[in-house]
Amino acid sequence: xxxxxxxxxxxxxxxxxxxxxxxxxxxxxxxxxxxxxxxxxxxxxxxxxxxxxxxxxxxxxxxxxxxxxxxxxxxxxxxxxxxxxxxxxxxxxxxxxxxxxxxxxxxxxxxxxxxxxxxxxxxxxxxxxxxxxxxxxxxxxxxxxxxxxx
Amino acid sequence: xxxxxxxxxxxxxxxxxxxxxxxxxxxxxxxxxxxxxxxxxxxxxxxxxxxxxxxxxxxxxxxxxxxxxxxxxxxxxxxxxxxxxxxxxxxxxxxxxxxxxxxxxxxxxxxxxxxxxxxxxxxxxxxxxxxxxxxxxxxxxxxxxxxxxx
Numbered sequence: 001x002x003x004x005x006x007x008x009x010x011x012x013x014x015x016x017x018x019x020x021x022x023x024x025x026x027x028x029x030x031x032x033x034x035x036x037x038x039x040x041x042x043x044x045x046x047x048x049x050x051x052x053x054x055x056x057x058x059x060x061x062x063x064x065x066x067x068x069x070x071x072x073x074x075x076x077x078x079x080x081x082x083x084x085x086x087x088x089x090x091x092x093x094x095x096x097x098x099x100x101x102x103x104x105x106x107x108x109x110x111x112x113x114x115x116x117x118x119x120x121x122x123x124x125x126x127x128x129x130x131x132x133x134x135x136x137x138x139x140x141x142x143x144x145x146x147x148x149x150x
Numbered sequence: 151x152x153x154x155x156x157x158x159x160x161x162x163x164x165x166x167x168x169x170x171x172x173x174x175x176x177x178x179x180x181x182x183x184x185x186x187x188x189x190x191x192x193x194x195x196x197x198x199x200x201x202x203x204x205x206x207x208x209x210x211x212x213x214x215x216x217x218x219x220x221x222x223x224x225x226x227x228x229x230x231x232x233x234x235x236x237x238x239x240x241x242x243x244x245x246x247x248x249x250x251x252x253x254x255x256x257x258x259x260x261x262x263x264x265x266x267x268x269x270x271x272x273x274x275x276x277x278x279x280x281x282x283x284x285x286x287x288x289x290x291x292x293x294x295x296x297x298x299x300x
């Protein structure tokens with residue numbers, strides 16, 4: 001029985017590991033044409049059309065849509081485009097079902113060689129309920145990011 | 151039916167041997183005591199014969215014990231060593247499933263909103279505001295001052 005103890009521990013940990021993980025979809029939309037009366041949404045961002053319709057832009061193009069797994073004790077990085085990237089750390093699954101994580105948004109300013117931390121936030125994601133990040137400036141328009149726990 | 155008053159003396163004499171002469175003479179004259187004495191003698195003879203028959207019956211105790219041991223030792227093992235591993239795996243599975251049932255939150259218990267608990271930015275002059283939309287979506291708005299930074 002003692003000889004089987006390591007195998008037992010491995011089995012338990014392997015089965016318990018998914019508890020601390022959250023499959024999350026990161027969707028980044030490039031919003032342009034401010035003030036336009038016409039609204040255009042590409043296929044990738046139609047899920048968030050209601051939220052995007054409140055912004056003062058007329059064109060919305062999906063620039064990234066990535067499925068990531070947030071895991072306890074690991075950092076998950078997502079590249080949005082050539083200028084912005086996200087980092088998820090300190091991920092935990094709370095007793096009420098929320099996945100808590102620290103999200104950092106790094107941006108590379110024009111004419112800069114090193115990225116800067118544009119945003120650091122602590123989020124609690126509920127399944128199917130997105131968190132929207134807006135205001136990530138681009139040369140034209142801005143990047144809007146949706147984080148949604150699957 | 152023995153009605154003689156000296157029957158008890160006859161039984162005592164029969165058990166201990168010997169006896170007074172007048173008792174011998176009484177037995178010769180008393181039909182009841184003579185009949186009882188014959189009964190006692192026939193009973194003793196029968197008991198001796200039965201005891202001898204039991205003692206002469208061949209009892210091979212060694213053979214019996216040898217057969218018994220052989221049967222016990224030759225008995226096939228119903229549980230092989232693989233069953234030990236199967237038992238350990240089953241125990242591990244039960245523990246893992248118990249942990250899953252304990253720590254996996256019920257979907258119905260999940261608060262159906264996502265939250266932004268804190269948000270800040272390192273960009274000079276910028277602010278990070280958090281609020282919920284009318285439909286309950288958590289929104290972070292990074293207000294970066296106008297300029298040619300991005």
